[in-house]
Amino acid sequence: MLHLFNAKRLRAVPNINPRAFVNNIAKNTSKNTMTVMIRQGIGFATLFVALSVTFQITPSMHAAPIACTRLTAKNCAELYTCGQTISGVYTIDPDGSGAFNVYCDQTTAGGGWTVFQKRLDGSVDFNRTWSDYKRGFGNFIGELWLGLDKINRLTANKTKNMLRVDLGVETGETVHAEYSWFGIGNEADDYRLHVGIVTNRNFLDSLGPHRGSAFGTWDSGPAYCGQERGGGWWYRSCSVSSNLNGIYSRCGNVTIGNIFWSSLGPRPRSAAITAPTSTEMKIRPVGF
Numbered sequence: 001m002l003h004l005f006n007a008k009r010l011r012a013v014p015n016i017n018p019r020a021f022v023n024n025i026a027k028n029t030s031k032n033t034m035t036v037m038i039r040q041g042i043g044f045a046t047l048f049v050a051l052s053v054t055f056q057i058t059p060s061m062h063a064a065p066i067a068c069t070r071l072t073a074k075n076c077a078e079l080y081t082c083g084q085t086i087s088g089v090y091t092i093d094p095d096g097s098g099a100f101n102v103y104c105d106q107t108t109a110g111g112g113w114t115v116f117q118k119r120l121d122g123s124v125d126f127n128r129t130w131s132d133y134k135r136g137f138g139n140f141i142g143e144l145w146l147g148l149d150k151i152n153r154l155t156a157n158k159t160k161n162m163l164r165v166d167l168g169v170e171t172g173e174t175v176h177a178e179y180s181w182f183g184i185g186n187e188a189d190d191y192r193l194h195v196g197i198v199t200n201r202n203f204l205d206s207l208g209p210h211r212g213s214a215f216g217t218w219d220s221g222p223a224y225c226g227q228e229r230g231g232g233w234w235y236r237s238c239s240v241s242s243n244l245n246g247i248y249s250r251c252g253n254v255t256i257g258n259i260f261w262s263s264l265g266p267r268p269r270s271a272a273i274t275a276p277t278s279t280e281m282k283i284r285p286v287g288f
Contacts, residue, residue, distance in 0.1 A: 056262040075154065076104035076288045077112035085111060089140045096156050102150075103140045105282055111286045112165065112168030114154060116146035117281035121257065123250025126231040127257070132218035133232040134187065145245070146197045147230075148215065151184055154283060160182025160196045161283040165207065165244075169260055169277030175264070176202045184281055190214035193234040210234040230257025244279045 068082040072093040079090055087106045092114070093099040105113035124143035136147025142186050155161050163182035167175050180196030198205045213234040231245035246259035246260070264274050 035215075057075050072099050075112075075283075076102065076106065076114040077284045079104060087176075088112075095156065097153065100150055101140065102146065105143065108166070108282075109164070109185045110288070111246075112284040113282035114280040114284065115144065115280060116151050116154070117279065118142075118144040118245065119248075119279040120243065121278075122259075126245045127218065127247060128232065130217045130232070133215070133217055144221065148184065149187070152186050155183035160195075160286055162199075162286050163195065164280075164284075165284050166266060166280040166282075167276040168280075169264065170273070170277060174229075174278075175203065176200070177205065179206070179207065181286060184215070202237060206261045206263045209241040231259075244276070246279065251276060274283050 008070060016020060022206075036275045040161065047280050068078075070078075072091060073079045073082065073084075074094045075092055076090065079092070084104070085106050087104060089101055090104050091099050091101055103115045103118075104248055105111065105115055118138070120143055122143075124138045126143075126145065128137060133145065136145055138144035159181045161182055163179040165177045165179075169175060174177040180199050181194075181196045182196065185192040185194070192212060193210055195211055198208065210233075213236045215232060216235045218230070229244060230247040233240065233245050234242045240260065241262045243257075243260045249258050249286075258277050259279070260278075261276055262274055263286045
């Protein structure tokens, strides 16, 4: 313990021989406890410092959580827990196989979301090859596809992550669907979709019908559905209930390859109503 005392108008302290002072302490130290008295005259004030040192280490009661002691977090939820509560680009390593950058949404519904898909205005071409979808493309502050390999690494334990899908609608509002769990297989399994049930019952499910489907692009995948549909998605025999990587409609032109979420908007649903103005797909650990 460190005790500080202030005293005024005390007489000057005579000079002390340092070697004799230390030797005297060593002779009088017992049970590993050392008390040092230091007195120093400063004008009219004298500062007395009593320093007691006991050679015993006790465990800290304020140790950082295990997640915060790692050099690189596993996901955006760990970053949030460790104090990184501002949305932005961060570096993570979900499985120890190498770090990569992601965009973390630390604001929506309590934060902790790792974003893997984002559409805003169709400024980035999503009608791309299998290789592009495998690696990822776009940019973190605009439209983005993180990459199938990275999404697979993030969701290898499929039931441990929930999915949130945010969709912009014509009214300028945003609606969303949340799924109880989400994951995709690896490339050998064609990045097959595994997804739980919708947990917010007021929103109709347009991704569940694709459950168990393989991913496809215009140059690869089941029946090459991407040639007709546009973009890469989990196509189910070329019949879709959703395709958030589809083509943005230009000048009112509606095609089978348009961006699409079938349950968006009231019935009867037109092509314009079922085409979201913006999309965002993101995951975080279940129970966060």
